[in-house]
Amino acid sequence: MDKKTCGLLLTGVTLFSLAGCGGSGEQSSAAKDDLKGEVVLYTSQPEKDAQKLIEAFNKEHPDVKVSVFRSGTEEVISKVMAEQSAGDIKADVLLVADNVTFESLKNKDMLEAYESPELSGIPSQFIDKDHMYTGTKVITTGIMVNTDKAKEQPAAFADLTKTAMKDEVSMPSPLYSGAAAYNLSLLTRTNGLGWDWYNALKANGVKVDKGNGSVQKAVVSGEKAYGIVADFMANRSRKDGAPVTFIYPSEGSPAVTEPIGLIKNAKHKKAAQAFIDFVLSRKGQELAASIGYTPIKEGVAAPEGLKSITDIHVLSGDVTTLFTNREADKKQFSSIFS
Structure with missing residues (x-):
């Protein structure tokens, strides 16, 4: 500077x-x-x-x-x-x-x-x-994996609730991160995930961190094997030499712009x-x-x-629905993870 x-x-x-x-x-x-x-x-x-x-x-x-x-x-x-x-x-x-x-x-x-x-x-x-x-810009959320620590590589968001991944997953809080708040309202309205998935993450010992940066650090350091995180953060860590990879989930990728x-x-x-x-x-x-x-x-x-955006299976939702339900969704999230 x-x-x-x-x-x-x-x-x-x-x-x-x-x-x-x-x-x-x-x-x-x-x-x-x-x-x-x-x-x-x-x-x-x-x-x-x-x-x-x-x-x-x-x-x-x-x-x-x-x-x-x-x-x-x-x-x-x-x-x-x-x-x-x-x-x-x-x-x-x-x-x-x-x-x-x-x-x-x-x-x-x-x-x-x-x-x-x-x-x-x-x-x-x-x-x-x-x-x-x-x-x-286009910022997708997917799964960051520490390849030295992970017992298996997930292909989908749903995989993060497996027993093999118990206590090994970190995610950002929608009470702090706007992208995580967007993802919350979108993924709870995605077939095959929904609130059942968030409840299963809780039961599987997921750690809720403050923002994407905290999740990135947890996975890079090996504190956690898996992180639900923004694509560019995982890619930067990989380029910096960290033993990590980024997975675009098979359900599709939430994307903020x-x-x-x-x-x-x-x-x-x-x-x-x-x-x-x-x-x-x-x-x-x-x-x-x-x-x-x-x-x-x-x-x-x-x-x-x-x-590139043309190669990504982007999950999308009705903006009005996501907007009108955001605060209620955050409140329900808090009730699960408090």
Whole structure:
């Protein structure tokens, strides 16, 4: 981190800002050389990934200061809601786990429509019809296996309830992770899994960790043999030399797209729109791939070790159903795992 980068750790979450040291434009903002000011980003991205994104953006827009608040999706949204109640939302842009989260904010009239000129190549199912948010990448959840510790390799989510895997499975909490909350509502409505599967996991000694990062560490260290985790985390660990592999479950893969959206009445709208444009641009998508994510834009290759979106059997559900049942599903999860 160079001298223009400032880091501040606050009670388990991270707040930092990067100023440019150095394209894509958007329909209403100034050209990149003229764009100045600030943009405030709230995100659930890992800190290092957010930092790389901001540094790349600042190469295009060196006079825009990006301030960041990051935590798990559920905590990010709690902060936004608290700020709304106080009448002062500080965020300009949200970049968090899943479309169900954005549907909730859209329903509360907290987002502003913005049709980026960088939508070409992004499948229409990942673009909100009202242009309140757009997916930025494809992140599937599957099974991470420590090949040194595992007694057998699972092929399906259902396999994690086998006796051979008792006390050897870790999973993220939907009370912290937005992706895990999405998965909870989706998998409990998936034939062959449902609430029976979660109850069976509980009976088989599953460990509920805070977020995907904690699950990743548990499997890499050998504390656990199996983890229900995001694909890019398992793939990074494999590339770093850990004895792990990633399984795309035979039932299909839950997938979140980490959408990006503009907060209604954002204080720094032009810079916020330029930031959204960059994330959705080819340069932004190539950056996502270089960091380790499957890009959402057609024609940008997935990282080695991960499947492209066209090769993945994606589990899907009705967004309205997932949105309206999320809080009740989390409450039921808590009753099982408390």
